[in-house]
Amino acid sequence: MAKAFNRTVTLWGIYKQLIPFIKPYRLMIYGTLCLTFFGALAAQVNPLVLKYTVDEVTKLMDLPHPMSEGIHVLVIISIILLGKELLNIFINFGQKFYGEKIRINVSSVLAQSAIDKILTYRVAYFNDENHESGKLQIRIDRGIESLTRLVQNFFIDMLPLFSNAIIALIIMYMQNMYVGIVSTVIVPIYFYVSSLQAKKLSGVRRQLRNQREQKTSGLLNLINSIMVIKSFVREKFEGKKQYDLQMQLMESQMFTRKTNFIYDGLKTFIEQFGVVGLG
Numbered sequence: 001m002a003k004a005f006n007r008t009v010t011l012w013g014i015y016k017q018l019i020p021f022i023k024p025y026r027l028m029i030y031g032t033l034c035l036t037f038f039g040a041l042a043a044q045v046n047p048l049v050l051k052y053t054v055d056e057v058t059k060l061m062d063l064p065h066p067m068s069e070g071i072h073v074l075v076i077i078s079i080i081l082l083g084k085e086l087l088n089i090f091i092n093f094g095q096k097f098y099g100e101k102i103r104i105n106v107s108s109v110l111a112q113s114a115i116d117k118i119l120t121y122r123v124a125y126f127n128d129e130n131h132e133s134g135k136l137q138i139r140i141d142r143g144i145e146s147l148t149r150l151v152q153n154f155f156i157d158m159l160p161l162f163s164n165a166i167i168a169l170i171i172m173y174m175q176n177m178y179v180g181i182v183s184t185v186i187v188p189i190y191f192y193v194s195s196l197q198a199k200k201l202s203g204v205r206r207q208l209r210n211q212r213e214q215k216t217s218g219l220l221n222l223i224n225s226i227m228v229i230k231s232f233v234r235e236k237f238e239g240k241k242q243y244d245l246q247m248q249l250m251e252s253q254m255f256t257r258k259t260n261f262i263y264d265g266l267k268t269f270i271e272q273f274g275v276v277g278l279g
Contacts, residue, residue, distance in 0.1 A: 044164075194267065214245055
């Protein structure tokens with residue numbers, strides 16, 4: 001059984017602690033990485049075919065019978081694009097299949113590890129109001145869900161994007177040095193803004209989690225204690241308490257939406273600036 005998690009605030013620290021849980025499935029991960037590499041190569045077929053098409057059409061325009069001479073170009077382009085689409089079908093299926101399999105297996109191992117860890121805690125841990133059964137269950141479920149999503153996002157979503165970006169950047173430098181330089185400058189700025197956005201929201205996400213736990217736990221306690229509340233005529237007090245929790249949760253959610261809107265707008269501006277620079 002893999003060693004239980006320790007508290008950490010860095011992404012690299014989380015990945016290091018996840019390694020023992022994903023190590024038994026390394027063959028599936030290697031298969032996913034191979035599919036990712038082939039998918040990244042296939043993603044660059046369209047721009048290369050487009051360049052080839054433009055070059056061939058330009059040559060055909062100088063011939064006396066461009067339509068008859070251009071049939072072989074259409075056949076070649078059709079075969080390449082059809083083959084690429086068929087290859088993409090198998091690549092996407094393999095990535096999704098392995099991704100789901102990795103997610104399910106890692107989720108199962110993490111859940112069992114969490115149960116084994118909880119069984120080692122002393123009774124005083126469970127007497128703490130922050131570790132009530134409802135809060136603890138929600139925290140464990142969301143923690144496992146977040147960690148498995150992190151694994152899936154990294155191996156299924158992020159790696160293909162990075163692979164596509166690297167290969168596309170290499171092709172850009174081969175075709176046009178200026179386009180490659182502009183892309184190289186824009187990408188780090190985009191990632192820097194994304195990191196600022198993540199840091200800005202890191203504390204808010206934790207606060208949102210605590211507020212949701214308090215809201216859910218408070219509602220469960222209210223339902224379980226409804227007879228006591230009715231007996232002591234505390235309906236207004238309990239209603240005001242739940243209302244305050246809801247308002248705090250709403251403020252945190254609005255802050256999250258506002259922050260995302262600002263930073264997403266800034267990233268869109270950077271993208272458009274890069275498009276203009278490349279144009």
